[in-house]
Amino acid sequence: MDRSTVKAAVLLGAKSLEIQSVELSLPLPGELQIEIRSTTLCGSDLHYYNHYRNGDIIVKSPLALGHESSGIVKLVGSEAAAEGWKVGDRVALEVGIPCGNCARCLEGRYNICPTIRFRSSAKSNPHYWGTLQERINHPAKWCHRLPDSISYSQAALLEPLSVALHATRRTERNGSLYPGANVLVIGAGAVGLLVAAVTNLTGTSKVCITDIILERVDFAIANGWATKGYVAPPGLTTGLEIATDLKAKLNMLNGYDVVYDCTGMEVCVQTGIYAARSGGALMLIGMGSPVMTLPISAAALREVDILGGFRYANTYQLGVELLASGKLQNVEKLVTHSFRGMEGIQTAFRTAAQRMDENGQLIVKVEIETGSDSVEVE
Ligand SMILES: [Zn+2]
Ligand SMILES: [Zn+2]
Known part of the structure; x- marks a missing residue:
């Protein structure tokens, strides 16, 4: 088995989201294959969903959204294994992949690398798909191991926390x-x-x-x-x-x-x-x-x-430490609405577009939970 089929929520046009089966290859030597457990929606996801564009960035081809995410490692590339990564590691995903060689990258400001590729953004071509997929391959270098005390939902929030x-x-x-x-x-x-x-x-x-x-x-x-x-x-x-x-x-x-x-x-x-x-x-x-x-x-x-301030650089480790320390109180309360499974994604987007739900409850962060400990997907 050198590849598998996974479900992905693919945006085909404004408010047109389709759950598609897409092929996923084995992770490259430096990659991890991660089963996505939590993705929280962001304003940019909403813009893409509602308008098929975000400001002046227009979507040119089908795109999977989602970039505030966490998951569990299911397959480990050979180099990543040599670095100590294991199946079952829980991770937060840092989804911007900079070039690593330009002057900005070399001075540590990789968030403003001119050729950074960012999942779920239509800025780079071909578009780098987001995390609203069952599983993705991601460079181990941009995965951040989570202690057990940090939940998948909290870990998804490491992205806006990084900002x-x-x-x-x-x-x-x-x-x-x-x-x-x-x-x-x-x-x-x-x-x-x-x-x-x-x-x-x-x-x-x-x-x-x-x-x-x-x-x-x-x-x-x-x-x-x-x-x-x-x-x-x-x-x-x-x-x-x-x-x-x-x-x-x-x-x-x-x-x-x-x-x-x-x-x-x-x-x-x-x-x-x-x-x-x-x-x-x-x-x-x-x-x-x-x-x-x-x-x-x-x-x-x-x-x-x-x-x-544009996105973030070198913040995830600090974010993990902050969450683990418990000093940043009530962070998980930001997730006011949670939907389960790929089928819940449309409802999640509709909910995220509102300020209050039908019960008069404030809507802040909307989460999509996927994957399950009870189902073995390997
Ligand atoms: Zn965002
Ligand atoms: Zn660079």
């Missing part, structure tokens, strides 16, 4: 995030919530989170990820108005040491510039409008550093 760790690390290096810093997080989706949770770990108890949805802000505070919340009152429309109101209500008239925008929306980025203190920083994590009009002099003349 948060990368962004906060960059602001730490910039000097704007430090123990005791005043932090503002704009946008309380999964990444915003994780940024709040991570900044809360650095010893500060002054993390404020803002969103247009009150339930999300309350969710952050209830889970101990932020201490304060703000929802802009109706009628405030400009970034200046919102930032002025926010700073007044939160008694932060001098502004925040560091602001994280996790929305990518113009008005939010404007708010972020005005809400940052002189000499502070604004970190842009959200992917939204590619071109914006910003009050750039309000940044330049007050030396507010505008930083960008």
